[in-house]
Amino acid sequence: MEKQRLWDETWLQFADMMAERHSKCASKSVACVIVKAEKPISIGLNGTPPGHTNCNEIFLKRADGFYKRAEYVHDDAVDLMEPAIQLVHDGVTFVKCADLYEHHNWSKQHEIHAEINAIGKLAADSTNAFGATAYVTHSPCHACSLALIAARVARVVYAVGYEHGDGLDLMRESGIEVVHLPLEKSYKNTL
Ligand SMILES: [Zn+2]
Numbered sequence: 019m020e021k022q023r024l025w026d027e028t029w030l031q032f033a034d035m036m037a038e039r040h041s042k043c044a045s046k047s048v049a050c051v052i053v054k055a056e057k058p059i060s061i062g063l064n065g066t067p068p069g070h071t072n073c074n075e076i077f078l079k080r081a082d083g084f085y086k087r088a089e090y091v092h093d094d095a096v097d098l099m100e101p102a103i104q105l106v107h108d109g110v111t112f113v114k115c116a117d118l119y120e121h122h123n124w125s126k127q128h129e130i131h132a133e134i135n136a137i138g139k140l141a142a143d144s145t146n147a148f149g150a151t152a153y154v155t156h157s158p159c160h161a162c163s164l165a166l167i168a169a170r171v172a173r174v175v176y177a178v179g180y181e182h183g184d185g186l187d188l189m190r191e192s193g194i195e196v197v198h199l200p201l202e203k204s205y206k207n208t209l
Pocket residue numbers: 042043044045046073074121125129
């Protein structure tokens with residue numbers, strides 16, 4: 019049990035580091051690491067498909083909300099904002115999003131969740147996640163929970179809850195062991 023907990027913490031820390039360093043979503047850094055027979059077999063990050071514009075090239079998150087790169091804002095949308103709040107970041111002009119859900123709605127259309135990316139890579143390699151553990155920085159949403167159930171993973175270990183709803187009960191009902199393991203941001207052996 020203690021050994022399992024140490025490995026769970028290790029892989030979850032790894033997922034967390036992958037997310038924070040490599041996710042290109044302006045809103046949330048998410049990663050999913052799938053481990054099978056003690057080996058990581060797939061890593062997925064949240065983001066747009068290869069070759070598409072990254073979220074963080076369009077959106078900027080600030081304490082007061084989301085901003086969108088000016089050339090991606092339609093003129094009619096700008097007219098609705100009186101006056102349009104703008105800022106310049108690294109020489110690029112961004113306009114404040116009037117709609118609080120603008121990124122959320124854009125993301126639903128353009129970004130693939132980390133779990134789906136991780137499972138998709140396994141399919142590309144002609145392998146599978148049967149009996150594996152999925153380490154995810156955020157609790158899987160409903161759609162990703164269904165995908166993890168379909169992929170027949172045995173365990174899901176996550177660090178923080180996802181505010182837009184998750185499928186934890188759904189996974190438990192399907193026989194998946196779900197473990198909530200809040201992370202301390204340190205890599206030392208805490209046992
Ligand atoms: Zn995003």
